[in-house]
Amino acid sequence: MTPAARLQATIDLMHEVDSVARPADAVVSAWFRARRHIGDGDRGQILELLHALLRHQARLGWWLVRHGRKDTPRSRLLAWLALKEAKTPDQVDRLFGGAKFAPAILTDHERALLVKLQGCTIDHPGMPEEVRLECPSWAADPLRRRFGEAFANEMAALLTPAPLDLRVNPIKSTRDAVLGALTDLGLRAEPSAMAPYGIRVHERPSLASLPMLKSSEVEIQDEGSQLVAVLVDARPGDRVVDFCAGAGGKTLAIAAQMNNKGHVVACDVMEGRLKRGAERFRQAGLHNIQTRLLANETDRWVKRHKGGFDRVLVDAPCSGTGTWRRNPDARWRAQEEQGLDNLVSLQARILASAARLVKPGGRLVYATCSMLYEENEEQVAAFLAVHPAFRAVPLNEAAPRLTNSAHPDYLSLTPARHDTDGFFAAVMQREASPPPNALAKDNKEQTA
Incomplete structure (x- = not known):
């Protein structure tokens, strides 16, 4: 896929996530099953961008409201490209060219938004703390009560990507054997700090490339x-x-x-x-x-x-x-x-x-x-x-x-x-x- 086609695919997928009341991982699985022509590499990049947009949803929405724009998957992506990827309006314009599989051509209002966002970053001193930390209003007080002065630090940790943890199935294999197999695949992995059958993989491999998952020698499970x-x-x-x-x-x-x-x-x-x-x-x-x-x-x-x-x-x-x-x-x-x-x-x-x-x-x-x-x-x-x-x-x-x-x-x-x-x-x-x-x-x- 071209970079522009991946952007349009992300917009389409975000529309799907926004429009149904199911967890995003279930929506994503069904969406990709219906589009088996999308290769593993492209899937990985689309998913990475989707999760980045979800992790920055409150802040992107804050910027859009600030400039009188409706919060939609397309406008959210435009704000992301300007605020996080620091793309100029001309660079975005080339990606939104209206060609087959590419996003539609920018409107005058969208280009004006990109001009206003040029030189800005995703965070802004005028943002409320809950917006900056991506904390929904219903959870803010209970989480502040739970963490006290550590509230901001804990919320910041929740904005980082989760690691890939595996649990070895002792009926079929051993942790040492799986660690060796992962090393043979060129992946950096180590035993989990606390879980006796756990392994942490310090890579983002395509899950389809892990034969031990297919054979049920391991399961994906957080430590x-x-x-x-x-x-x-x-x-x-x-x-x-x-x-x-x-x-x-x-x-x-x-x-x-x-x-x-x-x-x-x-x-x-x-x-x-x-x-x-x-x-x-x-x-x-x-x-x-x-x-x-x-x-x-x-x-x-x-x-x-x-x-x-x-x-x-x-x-x-x-x-x-x-x-x-x-x-x-x-x-x-x-x-x-x-x-x-x-x-x-x-x-x-x-x-x-x-x-x-x-x-x-x-x-x-x-x-x-x-x-x-x-x-x-x-x-x-x-x-x-x-x-x-x-x-x-x-x-x-x-x-x-x-x-x-x-x-x-x-x-x-x-x-x-x-x-x-x-x-x-x-x-x-x-x-x-x-x-x-x-x-x-x-x-x-x-x-x-």
Whole structure:
């Protein structure tokens, strides 16, 4: 593709992302599947530009409003070319030539905008801090509360591209073998700092060029996500539930830890996700996983299997603030419509219901990819206050290797401090001999 054709493709793709209420990665996958003629190199450049535009969306929009222009994918791209690539109006004019596959010729208003932006940079002293840091208004106060003086530093870290982390599937390979294979491909890679099966690749290869992905010897999984599975600490022969399994990323890691022995149930309320997960489980050579479609968090299946599992993971639906550098569109997908209060309420219901599955002496792991107190520490404290049969297991007891957490008792990771996605996880154990009246209080809570 020519440079101009790649620009037009980016505009088209941005229109698609803007117009549907689905995550950008799902939109991008479908968009490229319908355009298989676009080669890997061109795909990489289009994606890189798309993510750059998403990471600068608030600032680009601020400049457009400042100059009375409508915020559209085309105008956003024009502002980007002027502010970040420092292209002159004449240089942009040559790219927007109106030829086949190229963007349409610049209008007089668009050329006037480029003239006004010439010599400016993306940041401006008149920008509000939330705009400069690309922080949506609904999240600003909760994140300031979470980080205090470190707020700006953490938000800046969320504006950097996420690294490529892989998790080795021990059923099919070893970390040393995969590291050697990556080196043979000319890629710089090293063991992850904390995750026992993790690898960080210091390159941006075409994923289609990685044979170990096709063979399911590795999965793409952020190191923080891998550590959540480590905290589950599932052993061969255990009975385990991944209560909000989605497409099964953590389920895969848990089942592999168990060496294909025992039983894992991957639950979700979305049938499509479970079907994608089932295919991934098969390809990974894992045969100890069963999928279970739930009608809702209080599905009758939960009551029928009360107290039947050694480990239960609740990877709760959340605001996703910890994944913004990996999914830069997520911060702009109308969180206000769902509402943080509604999310917190849903998390509490899911956690209380899933807790019924834990047998005495078993463990419940609550996790989010959020960095907000409301969804994390406060959610756990509220659960423990009304479920005295459970106690929090300190991190140094649950996972002695994980000494770098931002919280002494729970796993708490941030991009600025740990160079992972933002993650939270708490381990709670159901006591084998609960305190007096604890069972009665638990039962009353669960049947309410």
